[in-house]
Amino acid sequence: MVAGSKRHSGNLPAEVTSFVGRRRELSEARQSLTRTRLLTLTGAGGLGKTRLALRLASEVKRSFPDGTWVVDLSPVEDSELLARTVVTALRIDRTSALPPMAALIAHLAESRSLLVLDNCEHLRDACAALTRALLAAAPDLQVVATSRQALGVDGECLLTVPPLSAPDPQCPPPLASMARYDTVQLFVERASAVVGGFRLTEEDRPAVAGICHRLDGMPLAIELAAAWLRVLSPRQILFYLNDRFGLLDRGCRVAPPRQQTLRAAIDWSYDLCTPQEQCGWARLSAFCGEFDLEAAEAVCVDDELDRRQILDVVSQLVDKSVLIRNGGHDTVRYRILETIRQYGRARLHQDSEETVVRRRHRDYYQELLARAESDWFSARQDAWFATLRREFANIRTALEFCLTAPQESHAGLQLASSLWSHGLIAGGMDEARHWLGQALTLETGPSTARVKALWMDGWLAFLRGDTVVGRDRLAECQALAGRLGDAQSLAHAVEFGGLAALFENDFPAAAPLLEEALDRHRVTGDLWAQWTALFLLALTHCLTRDPRAAPMAQQCLALSETHDAPLARSYALWLLGLQHWLHGENRQAITRLRDGLRLTRSGCDLLGSAQCLEVLAWATAQEGDSEHAATLLGAAQTAWQSVGAALPGLGHLLHHHTECENRLRNALGDTAYDEAVRAGIELTRSQASDYALGSIAIAASNGTSEPAHTPLTRRERQVVELLAQGLTDRQIAAKLVISPRTAEGHVQRMLAKLGFTSRTQAATWALKESRLWHDSCAEESQPGR
Numbered sequence: 001m002v003a004g005s006k007r008h009s010g011n012l013p014a015e016v017t018s019f020v021g022r023r024r025e026l027s028e029a030r031q032s033l034t035r036t037r038l039l040t041l042t043g044a045g046g047l048g049k050t051r052l053a054l055r056l057a058s059e060v061k062r063s064f065p066d067g068t069w070v071v072d073l074s075p076v077e078d079s080e081l082l083a084r085t086v087v088t089a090l091r092i093d094r095t096s097a098l099p100p101m102a103a104l105i106a107h108l109a110e111s112r113s114l115l116v117l118d119n120c121e122h123l124r125d126a127c128a129a130l131t132r133a134l135l136a137a138a139p140d141l142q143v144v145a146t147s148r149q150a151l152g153v154d155g156e157c158l159l160t161v162p163p164l165s166a167p168d169p170q171c172p173p174p175l176a177s178m179a180r181y182d183t184v185q186l187f188v189e190r191a192s193a194v195v196g197g198f199r200l201t202e203e204d205r206p207a208v209a210g211i212c213h214r215l216d217g218m219p220l221a222i223e224l225a226a227a228w229l230r231v232l233s234p235r236q237i238l239f240y241l242n243d244r245f246g247l248l249d250r251g252c253r254v255a256p257p258r259q260q261t262l263r264a265a266i267d268w269s270y271d272l273c274t275p276q277e278q279c280g281w282a283r284l285s286a287f288c289g290e291f292d293l294e295a296a297e298a299v300c301v302d303d304e305l306d307r308r309q310i311l312d313v314v315s316q317l318v319d320k321s322v323l324i325r326n327g328g329h330d331t332v333r334y335r336i337l338e339t340i341r342q343y344g345r346a347r348l349h350q351d352s353e354e355t356v357v358r359r360r361h362r363d364y365y366q367e368l369l370a371r372a373e374s375d376w377f378s379a380r381q382d383a384w385f386a387t388l389r390r391e392f393a394n395i396r397t398a399l400e401f402c403l404t405a406p407q408e409s410h411a412g413l414q415l416a417s418s419l420w421s422h423g424l425i426a427g428g429m430d431e432a433r434h435w436l437g438q439a440l441t442l443e444t445g446p447s448t449a450r451v452k453a454l455w456m457d458g459w460l461a462f463l464r465g466d467t468v469v470g471r472d473r474l475a476e477c478q479a480l481a482g483r484l485g486d487a488q489s490l491a492h493a494v495e496f497g498g499l500a501a502l503f504e505n506d507f508p509a510a511a512p513l514l515e516e517a518l519d520r521h522r523v524t525g526d527l528w529a530q531w532t533a534l535f536l537l538a539l540t541h542c543l544t545r546d547p548r549a550a551p552m553a554q555q556c557l558a559l560s561e562t563h564d565a566p567l568a569r570s571y572a573l574w575l576l577g578l579q580h581w582l583h584g585e586n587r588q589a590i591t592r593l594r595d596g597l598r599l600t601r602s603g604c605d606l607l608g609s610a611q612c613l614e615v616l617a618w619a620t621a622q623e624g625d626s627e628h629a630a631t632l633l634g635a636a637q638t639a640w641q642s643v644g645a646a647l648p649g650l651g652h653l654l655h656h657h658t659e660c661e662n663r664l665r666n667a668l669g670d671t672a673y674d675e676a677v678r679a680g681i682e683l684t685r686s687q688a689s690d691y692a693l694g695s696i697a698i699a700a701s702n703g704t705s706e707p708a709h710t711p712l713t714r715r716e717r718q719v720v721e722l723l724a725q726g727l728t729d730r731q732i733a734a735k736l737v738i739s740p741r742t743a744e745g746h747v748q749r750m751l752a753k754l755g756f757t758s759r760t761q762a763a764t765w766a767l768k769e770s771r772l773w774h775d776s777c778a779e780e781s782q783p784g785r
Contacts, residue, residue, distance in 0.1 A: 010067035010113075011089060012057055018189055019055050020219075021164055021182030022048070029056045029159055033142060036157035037135055040120075040145040043161035044321040044337060045265035046220030049146040050118050052161055056144060057116050064142075066111035074119040079126035086115075086130070101130070105137040112140040120147035121320070122272055128153050148269055148321040160321075163217030163337065172209035175202050183212035183222055190226035198229065207234035214241050216337040221262050245343070266343045269322060279305055280313035281322055282351060285344030286361040289393030290326060290333040298364040299357060355405065362398040362411060365391065369418040377528040379564035385605075392428075395419075399435050409442040410449065417453035429644030433460050451481050451489040455496040462503040464644070474500050488529075491520035495533050502540055505652055510540045531559055531568055535575065542579050543652050553579055570599035570608045574615065581619050589619045594693055601689045609685065610639035614653070616692055618660045626667040627676045627749070633661065634680020635688035642685070675715065719746045724763040 029052070032039045041049045054070065061068040071089040076082060083100035092107045108115075115134070120127040128151040131143050135155075145151055150158055164182035167173055178184045178200060187208055191198040200208060211234060215221040228237050245263045270278060283300045284291075297310045305313065314334065317323040323334045336344070348354045368391065372384040388395070395415070402412030416439040419432040436457040443450065458473030474496055481493035498513030514537040521529040535556050541549035553575045560568035573596030580589035593616045600608035613636035621629035665673045683691060715736075722732045733743035751762055 010069050012068050012070055020186040020189060022052055025052060026056060032157045032159060036155060038131060038143045038153055038156045040147055040151055040156055041159050041161050042147055042150060042321055044340060045269045046218045047161050047163060048219040049161050053116050053144050053146050057114060064112055064114040066113040068114045070116040072118050073123055079123050082123055082126045082130055108134060108138040108141050115143045117145045120145050121149050124149055124151060127151055149319045164219060166212040166217040167209040169210040169213045172206050175205050178205060183217050184208060186219060187212060187222050187226050190223050191229050194227055194229045204234045207238045210238045216339050218339060220265055221339060224262055266340060276309060277313055277316050281317060281344045282348040283357050284336060285341045285348055286357050287394055288397040290335045292331050292333050295364055299361045358401045362401055365395050365398045366415055373418060377563050377565050381565045381567050403438050403442060413439040413443040413453055414449045417449055417456050420456050429460055433457060446480055446483060448486050448489050451477055455492050458496060459499060470500060488524050491517055491524055494520060499536060502536060507540055507544045514540060535571060538575055549579055566599050567605055570596045574611050578615050581615060586619045586622050597689060597692060606643040610636055610643055613639055613692060618656055621660050621663055626664050630664045630673050630676035631680035632692060634677035635683050638681050716746055716750045720750055720762055723759055
């Protein structure tokens, strides 16, 4: 009986430290064990596969009356010793004459046990053979394996262990919300063990968010970092993480060797790779963020690794949890955790390949930008824009290389001058100017690339309201273009002069310069440059009420439709909307602006979105819907901030904004106006578009259509929720501390917007929509959204 009880007890170790997070993964793992007999937890080293397996075993051990057994395989280097190691862990009588494998099968054949094989990756084939044999011989046996690579056994169920959730260091959540992130919980708990009474404070909040994010949500790394609180503050730890391997090379001496330091954990993975895989790992560390197979081939292929080998190398690195596969609709993409990337970068530097590989990486993205530019004015405009947004982390990495490596500054200038879509459209104005400024400082020689960079930086300067820098860039651009005599450079310099005059409200000077630029672009055959010059010329005529504005704006629209260029079409629609509004044609303006806003939304065009929301607010105000107009102004304010442009920089539009603001303050009063603007400011970009399109759609159809998303303001939502509770106008007024007349006005506007004729209809609608609305709010507040 004593021997039998020992056999049945298992050898599951007690937890020495608390287990943090992993609720979703535990739930998935438990569900998997109801469907499979072999569950393999995979993931990179240091992500906590072992802890998750042990916690899972602890939670399900009651289902295994013959024991839950854990076998640590990390010390086992000879596959011939695998079965013997398992026999020892299961405390099987070794006096038997049976070979170890036969003894295992005899012992487990009729038992209902759970076997946890921990750290299988270096004995993968042997573990697969052993597992296959045991599962065939023991019908009630279940196996949980941890491995950086799948075992490849029939019926195997894989569960990838992801990094722990971490806050965004660029926008860390409030102190009260930090505990929602598993990495923060883990850091604080381990910190408390090192420094008694440690508590997360407001002062430490940004540093802890930075630590958790910088360490990729990797539990091993976070625990090692927390141990440094004996001698460093969180801010100091974050600073020293610039050399994360140096800082985290001192760990827990009682842990297995591979888990004592961060470097040891990743060394273990590296040593399990073939020479070709090690070479691929090092070269793929040139990437930052995601990349696809085409990019991997461009960066990795040479005499040592040919194109046919790259697919196998990438596949094996995914299998071994070095790369993470991200699915896509058309193309699979891959990413590499920053910690693993830095390890690979160090290996690349040791192999003296860093400059060559990073140059290939730079060349690939430079060629990608060139293709995007040549194909921009086409039906692929949205697709190119999405591609450049997706690839921008790698473009940034290429820029860093060019502007820090010797003799690469000219390529950096060429790269930086290709950032116009990022700077003008995608909300990266400050960053684009940062790169342009650095490149122009480092590369001062005369070139067409410098002309392009000068007018690009000058354009952005004017948009930011920085006319002094804009004028300086203009003067140098024109002088250099004149010296070079290059037709395209001269055309851009002339257009830049017209743009500067437009931004400074010097319309008589702007028009002839833009006409000349348009003629020059026609000679060079640059269709996109022709369109931009035509657009700016039409805008100049529009603002001066010149009768040539309308046909020229229509020409902009027709040209964009001929080439099926959606972003260009959205700007043409905005221009036509502005033209209609300036002539008092509010309904036509609203229709055009709505169409333009839809296109900016599909293309993620932040500047176009800001312009459409702004003029929509003006048109809505003139239609007499003051509260809606004020909310739209608030939404536009957020959009301007997102793109990095300042409305004061658009001097030709600023006075219309001021007039609209004054009109709305007079109509609503300061308190109601501020409240409506604040409601608009709080909308996400998606919500702002829904709000603008929904409210306009109802207004245009006399209140008979119901939008997919409620167009109600925050105050009107409060009113309809109270109305659904059966309150009268007077009771609603008392609840909201407003006058009965104001409450009645809110109710009438709410009914009109929703297309209802009775309070009962509105109450029924509110009850139905309440859960959907609150679910939407919760979704917007989720980390990473």
